[in-house]
Amino acid sequence: MTSLTKAALPAAPLDGARIDARTWIAVAAGMLGAFMAVLDIQITNSSLRDILGTLSATQEEGSWISTAYLCAEIVVIPLTALFTRAFGVRYYMIGTTALFLVFSTLCGAAWNLESMIVFRMLQGFTGGALIPMAMTLVMTRLPASKRAVGMAIFGLTATLAPAMGPTLGGYLSELYGWPSIFYINWVPGVLLIAGMAYGLAPEKPNFKTLFNADWLGIALMAMGLACLTIFLEEGNSKDWFESSFIVTFAALSLVGILGWVALSFTRPDPFVNLRLYGQRNFLVATVLSAVTGMGLYGSSFLLPLYLGQIAGYTPMQIGEVIAWVGLPQLLVMPFAAALSSKVDNRILCSFGLLLFGGSCLMNAFMDASTGYDQLMVTQVVRAIGQPFVMLTLSNFAMAGVAPKDMPSASSLFNMTRNLGGSIGIALLATALSVREHFHSARLGEAVSNYALPTQQRLEQLTQGFIAGGVDPATAANQALAVVDRIVRREAYVMAYNDGFWIIGIVLLACIGAIWLADKVKSPGGASAAH
Template sequence: MTSTTKPAPAVFPGAPAAGARVDARTWIAVAAGMLGAFMAVLDIQITNSSLRDILGTLSATQEEGSWISTAYLCAEIVVIPMTALFGRAFGVRRYMIGTTSLFLVFSTLCGAAWNLESMIVFRMLQGFTGGALIPMAMTLVMTRLPSSKRAVGMAIFGLTATLAPAMGPTLGGYLSEIYGWPSIFYINWVPGVLLIAGMIYGLDREPSQIRTLVNADWLGIGLMALGLGCLTIFLEEGNSKDWFDSEFIITFAALALVGILGWVATSFTRQQSFVNLRLYGQRNFLIATVLSAVTGMGLYGSSYLLPLYLGQIAGYTPMQIGEVIAWVGLPQLIVMPFAAALSSKVDNRIMCSFGLLLFGGSCLMNAYMDATTGYDQLMITQIVRAIGQPFVMLTLSNFAMNGIAPKDMPSASSLFNMTRNLGGSVGIAMLATSLTNREHFHSARLGESVSTYAAPTQERIDQMTQAFVASGIDPATAANQALAALDRIVRREAYVMAYNDGFFIVGAILIGCIAMVWLADKVKSPGGAGGGGH
C-alpha cells in the first residue's frame, strides 16, 4: 500500500484509491476549480457583443479593438503550459488563490480602462492570470478524485469547456445592455470570491518549492512564450491584415516558427522540462489533443459565426442573440450527467463518434440558412449541437488522461487545454478568412446573374422604383434608391451564402474526424459499475 503513494510528489499527488470516499472539502475544491475554468474561458469572448460600446468609450477603431480579445487569448495560451511549473513551485492552493486574486484586480482595471492601450495591457494581464485556472481545474479532478468519481469531475469540466464559449457573448450582451460594458469585467468578482473561498476551505496548505523556479528551463519557457504568443497574434490578426501580404504578419509567422521549433528542441534535449512534450508520443494522448484542437475550432467557430449572422443578417440585438445561443447551453446541463454515467459502460470511441456526428451534423444543418432564418429555425440545430458537445468533450478528456502517470497529469492537462484554445484561434482565423473570400466570390457570381441588362432585374428595379415614387420620392431619386436597395439585397444574400459555407466547412471537418477517433485504444471512464455505488 505505501509503495503506491510514496513516489507521488507532495503538490500533485496520485489520485486516491478507486473505492476511497470523497469528503465535502474535496468536492468544494473541485467545484471551485471548475468555476475558475468557466470564468477564464467565458472571458475570452465576453467582450465580443459589447465591443462597439467599449470602442466608443475608448475612441478606438474596429481594427484596433480586435487587440482587446487578441491580448487576452495570447497571454492565456502562453500561461497554460506553465501552470504545472507554477503549481509545483507555489503549491496548488497558494497558486490558485494568488492567480485568482490578481485576475480579479486586472478585471477591475479592465472595467476602469481610460484608453485603448491601458485596456490591452490589462486584458493581457487578465489572460495571464486567468489562463492558469483552466488546466488547474482538470488537474484537480485527476489528482483529488478517485477513479470511480472521475467521470463526474470530467463531466463538469466538459461543461465549462462547451458552455463558456457559447455563453460569453450572450452574458456580455445582457450585462452591457442593462448595466453598461464595465459590468462584464466587474461580474468576475462573484465567481472569483467563491473560488478563493472554496480553495481556502477545500485544499490543505502545501510546502512551496520555489527552488524549482530557479532551476526551471527558462530558455524553453521564453521560446514557448515567443512561439505561442506570435502564433496567436498571427492567427487573430491575419485576416484583417491580408495574411502574407502584410510584413507584420510575415514577421509574426517567422517568430512563431522559430519559437515553437526552439521550444520543442530544448524540451527534448533537457532532462527536466517545464512541461512534458514527450506525452505527444503516446497514441491516445496525441489523438485526443488533435481532436481537442478540432473541437475547439468547432466550439469557438460556431459561437463566432452564429452571433455574427444574427446581428448582421437578422438584425438581432445582443439580448435576442443571447436567447438563441442559450439553446446550445441549457440542454447540456441535462445531457452531461447522462453522458458521464454512460462513459463508464460504453466504449468511449462510440460515444465520441456519436457526439462528433451530432455536433458536425448541427453545423451542416446551419449550412442551409436564408435571410429569414431566425430563432424558430435555429432552435433545433442548437439543441442538436447541445446534445452532441458533451459526448465529445467528456470522452476526449478520458482519452487524453488514460494511462498518464500521476507526475505527468499537470503537463497532460496543460497541453490538452492549450491545443483546444489554439484550435479555437485557428478556427476563428479560418472562418474569418473564409467569410471574406466567399462573400466576394458569391457577390461576383450573383452580380453576374443580377445584371441591369437582364429582363427580371429590370422588372424588379421598375417595381421598386414605383414603390419609392408612390411614397412621395421624385422619380430620379427613386431610381437610385431602387438600385441601392437591390445592391444591398445582393450583398446580403452573398453574406448568407458565405455564412452557410463557413458552417459547412466546420461540419465537414468535425464529421471527417470521426475516423480518427477509431485510431485510439478502447477506453471507458474508470470506475465502471463500481463507481455507481459510492
C-alpha cells in the first residue's frame, strides 16, 4: 500500500524549495473546487420555495433536496484517499469535476422532485471529493514554509462558502430564476479542470487498489454515514424517536459505523486510516472541527431564518446582511496566516473562538426590530474570529501526519466538520421548535383575556378596526388575531435568541478543550510539538 500511495501522492517538497506557477495554479484550482462544493450545500436554501413550486412538492418533501446532497457528500469524503491512489490526483480531480458539472446541469433541468433528489445525490457524490482534495494538495504540493498561505485559503473556503451560499442563491434566483444556481457551477468548474490539466502532471492509474479495497468496510461506512445524515436532517420534522422511520435509520447508522470501525482496525490496509484518531492533536482538532462546524452551519441556518420570518427580508436583503460575515475574512485571513507561523496556535484559536462565540452571544439579545444595522457589528466580529479558528484547527489536524496518511487525515477532518454541521442544524432546529412552544406557553399565561393590559390593548385594536369600517364582531376577532400573531412572533424571537445562546456557550467552552492539544506553530509536518 505504501508504494501505491507514494505513486499517487509524492512527498511534499523540501522546505525552502521553489514552487513554480503551475503548482500554485493547481492548488488554487483545488481551492476553487472546495469552495464550489461547500457552497452547493446551502445554495438551494434561499431558493427552496421557488424550486418546490416548480416541482410541485411540499416543504417537508423538499428537505430531501439538501439531505440527498449531504448524504452523498459525507460518504464520498472518506473514499477520496482510495480513489486518489487508484486514479491519481489529476485524473480523479478532472473526472469528478466533469461529472459534478453534468449533474449540476441535470439539477437545473429536473422535471420532478424525484429526479431532483437523484441528481442532487449524484452532485454531492462527485462534488464532495473536492473538499478534502484541496487540503491534500496543500499538504503534498507545497513545502512547509508555504503551507500557512495554502491553509489560509483553504480556511476561507470552509468559512466563506456557508455564508455566501444563501446570498448567492438568493441573488441568482431573483435575477435569473432558480436553475441558474446550478448552471453557475460551470464557471468555477471549467477553471478547475483547466487548472488541474495544466498544473498537475499525469500519473499512471493503479486500478488494482480498487479490486483489493475493503468493499465490506466501504459498504458499512456508506450505510452508517448516510443513515446518520438522514437521521439528523429528517429527525426534527418527523418528531425524532416517535417515528419508526427515524428509529430505523438511527439503528442502521449505529450498525454501519461500528462495523466500519471494527473492520478498519482489523485490516492492515484500510481505505481510510482511522488510527489517526489515536494522535492527540488530530483527535482534539477533529472534535473541535465538528463543534465549530455546528457553529458555522448553525449560525448560517439561524440568521437567514430569523431575517426571513421575523424581519420579513427578501433573499437579496438577507444576502446583504450575511455578506458581512464573509467580506472581512478576505482581509483577516492573510493576517491570521502570518501569525500562525509565529504564535502558538492554541492562543490564536482561543482568540478566534472568543470572537466567534462572543458574536453569537451578541445575537442572543435580538428583538423583533433587529435588522441590518444592529446585525452588521456581530457579523463583522464573527468574520474576524472565524479565520483564526478554521486555519489553526487545520494546522493542529495535519501536524505530524505522515505523507502517506495525508489523504486520510484530510478526509477525516473534513468529514467530521460536515457531520458537526449536520448535528448542529438538527439540534438547533429541534431547540427552535421546543423553545418556541415553551415561550408561547409562558407568554400566553401573561397575555390572557383576564389581564387588564391585554383587555385594554384588545379594546384599542377593536376600536381601530371599527373606525376602519369593520363590524364589531369581526373587529374583535381581528384584534385577537393581531395579539396572537404578536405573541407567536415574540416567542420565535426568544427561541432564536436561545439558539444563539447555545452556539455561543458551546464555542466558548471549546477554548478550554483546545489547550489539550500540543503546541503548534508552523503548519504541516514541520510543526513543532512540545
